[in-house]
Amino acid sequence: MNFSFTNKRIAGVLTVLPANERTFMEDMKDFDFPEAKSLKLKTVMGYDKHRIVKNDQTCVSDLAVHGFKHLFERGVLKPDDLDALVVITQSPDYYMPASSNVIQGRLELKKDMLCLDISQGCAGFIVGLMQAFMMLDQASIKKVAVVNADVLSRKVSRKDKNSFPLIGDAACITIVEKADDGQTIHANLKMDGTGHEVLMIPAGGFRMPSTAQTAVLEDVGDNNFRAKDNLTMNGTAVFNFVQVEVPPMIEALLQQAELSADNVDYFMFHQPNKFMLNKLADKMKVPRDRMPANIVENFGNASGATIPTNITFNLAEQLTAGSKKLCMAGFGVGLTWASLVMQVGPLAFCEMIDYQETA
């Protein structure tokens, strides 16, 4: 379905990464796989290093609170200006309450505030922006913080070479506000719940509570070992879904916005791996330098945080100094695929900081 929004803008983007970095060469030692093959995986997929929390107590709210405090201290965001807090995560601190309430409380934000958690993954930046734009249609809501945060590395088996080398943890804070520039923002989104098992964590919810059994690593074939408590991804199904659904989605979006691909400065897509993105760029006949694919090799894939991480890592200078037309797209768990095209910048802030874990 198609969406459009007017008079909204992104004011700034901040990425918070755990300081702890792991290399693929270290990851390899845990795989039950010949070294020569692991090195092929590294070359083809573009794996190198990734940021993951080292402590199994580190939560989404820790990364997000660190980021908000940084923005408050830098003076680029005033706590009282925030009217809504939207947290998009699939690794919340608790089942209840919502992580948005945990963050609101830890920061002692005002009570005249709408806090909302959304369960979304790789399309979570687009879904979060759309939610924020809808909220901004209310007179009482002038500024929304969209927080894309996940610490899913804690749910990935280290002996699963399908998922572990690419997983990353991060929190991104995007401030969205009302504008009077007259710009129409176009977006579209589709979902297919029949594919809900393609990307999932089978155990730990109410359908299959975590037990001693669900924690046992099982041989799942292809030299991979994972437990029911772990994240599982059917890589081939994801790859095929992306190659089939994403190019027509972008074509439809540009048509809706009456733009051609040449009018778009950058295609800032979710970052599953370098291989998949390069294939997408080729298929869409977009030059690879206009579709950055370097997030997984530097930081890993932190689900809904990859698009804002992509923006802060690759476009910080351009977007603080000026403005660019960005076409953004996310695709993954649900299944969900969503895209949005808008002018972004100049931003009040567009940066990356580290979070040092205490213990």
Place this chain on the structure above:
Amino acid sequence: MDQFYERLAVVIEEDSVKPDDVLSSFEQWDSLTALSVIAMIEEHYAVNVSGEDLAEARTAGALEAFVAGKRTK
């Protein structure tokens, strides 16, 4: 098509590869090796090969001819 067979041999983990060799008959041939061959061709010969192209080529020699043909276009 300088060093094509040498580069192919490295990816396939063989000492040498001859034109008549059937790709899928190599001991180390699997989906990851196929992707690695595609990546190697892209990097060194700037040609985009799809999984279907690779399957159709069948032999190392046919693959070499396919890539060489694309390069001259």
